[in-house]
Amino acid sequence: MLTKRIIPCLDIKDGRTVKGVNFVSLRDAGDPVELASRYAEEGADELVFLDISASEEKRKTLAKMVRDVARAIDIPFTVGGGISSVEDVGVLLDNGADKVSINSSAVRRPELIRELAQRFGTQCIVVAIDAKQLNGEWIVHLVGGKVPTERRLFEWAKEAVERGAGELLFTSMDHDGTKQGFANTALNELSKLVQVPIIASGGAGTMNHFVDTFALGNADAALAASVFHFKEISIPTLKTYLQQHKIPVR
Amino acid sequence: MSVVIIDYGAGNIQSIKFALERLGTTAVLTNNANVIREAAHVIFPGVGEASTAMEKLISSGLDTLxxxxxxxxxxxxxxxxLMCNRTAEGNTKGLGIFDTDVVRFDTNLNVPHMGWNTVEGAGVLFGGIPQNSHxxxxxxxxxxxxxxxxxxxTYGIPFAAALAKNNFYGTQFHPEKSGEMGAQLLKNFLAI
Structure with a gap:
């Protein structure tokens, strides 16, 4: 049986993890390779690296980090953040990334999705969508949820898939950081609308939130950062808990 | 006793190279027919669209090799x-090694089939791997x-996750990305 995936997300700047992590046993908590290896050993199903660096020089650092991670871990990983061209994606995949995620660049120029899908295959193109509710409507936002766009979540999700997205990563800005659970109503609606896997993001606080996003939100995967980094939830314990609640996991 | 990964411009071959390195094996990436013929073990990767990949094989003569x-x-x-008779993707003729055809998932489930699924395996590739490993x-x-x-x-219907015929083997899954069990499968292959 296909299992539901648990995906820790690591924020990266200049080749280092930025959010504080609470792994006391790590020699270097800022080393993405060491943290990634730890998560892989603990049973994470996939990893997402979100690069928040900007300059060209720092992009080269990212390529090297991707290579080091690919060398170290034996589970798939996605790299996102600031990707805006076929060349950007080529460099990351050549260095061993399995998938890339695009966000703002796809909203600004939706043709990019098709260009990437044709060149690299839909299976490695994740379209990340940040959205929050304004007057009862889910509106797509850019720049980490700061800038509203004209686009509505469900229309954009459908268009992204039609253009070649192989997977969607939906972050509810209304839920992100609240630790009150995922946006399950919107996730469920998304899952009915498109026929690609959906990664739920934003709102993880308890193990029950993961059960809910799989059972009620019909998500294929759930992504979280701080609950894992700060050891509030350990992945092996979460997997056991999910199993007890009849959610298929590895 | 060299291991060759066929490099014909189709996909993420670094990951396979790295997976072999983790097993202590250095692989050579090449599309050179002589180097491939001399290798002790050959890995034939592929990611992307079938007809494009097949064209690349044909243009370098690898389809006959x-x-x-x-x-x-x-x-x-x-x-x-591509080692099968034919694939529906781009209506592409395959290498005809495995006597079966490749078709698209016709299902109301998500496509692509993406993630960790259980495999019931048998034979030399699956030595030391428990049944229904992910x-x-x-x-x-x-x-x-x-x-x-x-x-x-099984994803809606049962399908071939691994094939074997004479000296030819194939896996639909990615052993290089499948944790410990994937590493064991690669180890089993290298021991053949």
């Missing part, structure tokens, strides 16, 4: 699909089960 190889050959993902897959087309099937997986 691969079926004549006599050492152990392992096709991974699209590599395995492997990582990402694909929209699948090889129909036939007499060459040595690993079976």
């Amino acid at each position: 691969i079926p004549t190889l006599t050492q152990p050959v392992l096709g991974i993902c699209l590599g395995m699909q 492997f990582y897959l990402v694909h929209s087309y699948y090889a129909k089960s036939n007499g060459n099937t040595v690993g079976s997986c």
Whole structure:
């Protein structure tokens, strides 16, 4: 049986993890390779690296980090953040990334999705969508949820898939950081609308939130950062808990 | 006793190279027919679209070379699909090594089939691997089960997750991305 995936997300700047992590046993908590290896050993199903660096020089650092991670871990990983061209994606995949995620660049120029899908295959193109509710409507936002766009979540999700997205990563800005659970109503609606896997993001606080996003939100995967980094939830314990609640996991 | 990964411009071959390095094996990436023929083991990877990948094989003459190889050959993902008779993706004629066809998932489930699924395996590739171990897959087309099937997986319907015939082997899943069990499978292949 296909299992539901648990995906820790690591924020990266200049080749280092930025959010504080609470792994006391790590020699270097800022080393993405060491943290990634730890998560892989603990049973994470996939990893997402979100690069928040900007300059060209720092992009080269990212390529090297991707290579080091690919060398170290034996589970798939996605790299996102600031990707805006076929060349950007080529460099990351050549260095061993399995998938890339695009966000703002796809909203600004939706043709990019098709260009990437044709060149690299839909299976490695994740379209990340940040959205929050304004007057009862889910509106797509850019720049980490700061800038509203004209686009509505469900229309954009459908268009992204039609253009070649192989997977969607939906972050509810209304839920992100609240630790009150995922946006399950919107996730469920998304899952009915498109026929690609959906990664739920934003709102993880308890193990029950993961059960809910799989059972009620019909998500294929759930992504979280701080609950894992700060050891509030350990992945092996979460997997056991999910199993007890009849959610298929590895 | 060299291991060659066929490099024909189709996909993420670094990951396979790194997975072999983790097992202490240095692989050579090449499309040179002589180097491939001399290798002790050959890995035939592939990611992307079938007809484009097949064109690349044909333009480098690898389409005629691969079926004549006599050492152990392992096709991974699209590599395995191209070793079949025919694939519906781009209506592409395959290498005809495995006597089966590749078709698209016709299902109300999500396509691509993406993530970790259980595989019921048998034979030399699956030595030391418990039944129903999880492997990582990402694909929209699948090889129909036939007499060459040595690993079976179900996504709506059962399909061939692993094939074997004489010195030829194939896995639909990515052993290089399938944790410990994937590493064991690669180790088993290298021991053939």
